[in-house]
Amino acid sequence: MIDFISRLFNKDTSSKDVARERLRLVLIHDRSTVSPELIGALKADLIEVIQQYMDIDVESLIVNLENDDDTMALIANIPVRSLKRAI
Amino acid sequence: MAKKNPDSQVIVVTSGKGGVGKTTAVANLSTGLAKLGYSVVVMDLDIGLKKLDLILGLENRVIYDIVQVVEGECTLRQALVKDKRFPELYMLPAAQTRNKDDITAEQVVEVCKELRPDFDFIFIDCPAGIEKGFQNAIAAADKAIVVTNPEVSAVRDADRIIGMLESAEFRDIKLMVNRIRPDMVRRGDMLSIEDLIEHLCIELLGVVPEDSGVVISTNRGEPIILNDKSSAGQAFNNVVARIAGQEVPFMVLQEESFWGKLKRNFGFGR
Numbered sequence: 001m002i003d004f005i006s007r008l009f010n011k012d013t014s015s016k017d018v019a020r021e022r023l024r025l026v027l028i029h030d031r032s033t034v035s036p037e038l039i040g041a042l043k044a045d046l047i048e049v050i051q052q053y054m055d056i057d058v059e060s061l062i063v064n065l066e067n068d069d070d071t072m073a074l075i076a077n078i079p080v081r082s083l084k085r086a087i
Numbered sequence: 088m089a090k091k092n093p094d095s096q097v098i099v100v101t102s103g104k105g106g107v108g109k110t111t112a113v114a115n116l117s118t119g120l121a122k123l124g125y126s127v128v129v130m131d132l133d134i135g136l137k138k139l140d141l142i143l144g145l146e147n148r149v150i151y152d153i154v155q156v157v158e159g160e161c162t163l164r165q166a167l168v169k170d171k172r173f174p175e176l177y178m179l180p181a182a183q184t185r186n187k188d189d190i191t192a193e194q195v196v197e198v199c200k201e202l203r204p205d206f207d208f209i210f211i212d213c214p215a216g217i218e219k220g221f222q223n224a225i226a227a228a229d230k231a232i233v234v235t236n237p238e239v240s241a242v243r244d245a246d247r248i249i250g251m252l253e254s255a256e257f258r259d260i261k262l263m264v265n266r267i268r269p270d271m272v273r274r275g276d277m278l279s280i281e282d283l284i285e286h287l288c289i290e291l292l293g294v295v296p297e298d299s300g301v302v303i304s305t306n307r308g309e310p311i312i313l314n315d316k317s318s319a320g321q322a323f324n325n326v327v328a329r330i331a332g333q334e335v336p337f338m339v340l341q342e343e344s345f346w347g348k349l350k351r352n353f354g355f356g357r
Contacts (some may be wrong), residue, residue, distance in 0.1 A: 015277075
């Protein structure tokens with residue numbers, strides 16, 4: 001009875017909508033989480049390609065996948081020591 | 088064992104999360120297909136935590152298990168347990184006192200290869216989790232059925248499992264939703280089938296409503312699909328027909344009547 005009355009007057013979002021939203025966010029997060037192995041492999045390939053063109057500081061290179069709500073970006077910070085001579 | 092079709096289908100039933108009704112689904116789907124005259128075998132790969140023998144009511148008939156088969160202590164034929172009700176249904180039991188490392192994926196593939204010539208359907212009951220037991224269970228399968236419940240934790244695990252099946256190059260992955268309560272969905276207190284499909288983006292194979300009869304049938308060791316009057320039994324029958332290749336419309340889940348609603352809201356009944 002009390003449940004019924006509170007349901008009539010209570011305009012709170014239903015628990016299903018709460019579940020939907022939580023699920024949406026958690027799945028976005030889960031799906032965007034990339035394994036450290038994958039990032040490691042990507043980093044190694046990046047270094048190999050970039051080194052053909054310039055001398056980079058491999059030690060302080062940073063590669064990260066960042067997500068912000070619905071968008072995702074691969075952020076890389078690659079310090080360049082020197083450029084190779086133009087051919 | 089008389090096979091209906093020249094080809095066999097190896098179907099793994101998996102979920103990630105435990106307790107969503109995988110084994111119940113395997114027991115009912117296999118019983119239903121055997122009832123239609125197909126020759127069916129169910130492989131219990133939940134080594135160390137077996138349940139399938141109990142759900143099928145065959146626990147007293149188990150002599151050998153799959154680990155003994157791969158270790159060469161008995162033949163595959165000796166380990167197969169014949170069902171009480173349907174002569175075309177067999178179970179390959181898991182070992183209870185061993186663990187998932189006592190069998191390899193290659194051995195599971197080998198056992199399946201040996202079963203294929205004799206059976207139309209080979210069901211694999213996958214353990215919960217994403218570790219070795221899961222990898223063993225999916226190794227030999229052609230198709231996968233992902234079982235979930237309409238709750239956030241089960242759906243999240245299902246999503247992970249679907250991702251793993253896709254990266255293992257499964258082309259045929261279908262969803263089965265267990266334990267849905269139409270009254271709660273209507274009230275806005277439970278995720279609906281549409282919500283689940285939208286999030287998981289896979290094809291729906293079937294929906295089984297919550298039914299207290301499942302507990303009773305498990306108590307007795309008689310799959311609920313044998314009870315045509317139960318809503319879960321009917322739902323499982325529909326899934327079986329779909330697996331057998333028939334087009335079956337999705338069951339309209341029983342809506343509560345006006346009086347039922349009134350009674351519930353005023354605190355009678357439940």
